[in-house]
Amino acid sequence: MIPLLRRKPGEINKRSMATAKNFHMEQSQQLLNFLEAAAEDPKLTPSHISLYAGLVYSWQRQGFENPFSVHRSDIMRLSKIAGRTTYQKCIQELHHYGYIRYIPSFNHYLGSLIYLAGFPECVARIQLGRIK
Secondary structure (H helix, E strand, C coil), rough: CCCCCCCCCCCCCCCHHHHHHHHHHHHHHHHHHHHHHHHCCCCCHHHHHHHHHHHHHHHHCCCCCCCCEEHHHHHHHHHCCCHHHHHHHHHHHHHHHHCCEEECCCCCCCCCCEEEHHHHHHHHHHHCCCCC
């Protein structure tokens, strides 16, 4: 049996607070980097931005692991995207433009895999005009 840590009421575990703070900063930075890149990329629409925000939220909920699994219905609900066609178009374009790596799954129970891209490379491609 694993012994329980004894804490006084109201005592905060400083280690877990620091970890949570780092994760929160990582999530915020990922979204901020994307928004900066999106501001310079004329191909992205509000649907792309909303979809990416939903993906970052799912990434956070699954422990900031790459890849992470997503289900279309959950991401559509989070992103406020009503149409399957819009969702599919936007997620494929985010993949094509290099913002994410999307590995579709045709198994309803497994979900698709998403890798969030690193942004220094992505911003460099946008600035050089390599993303068409």
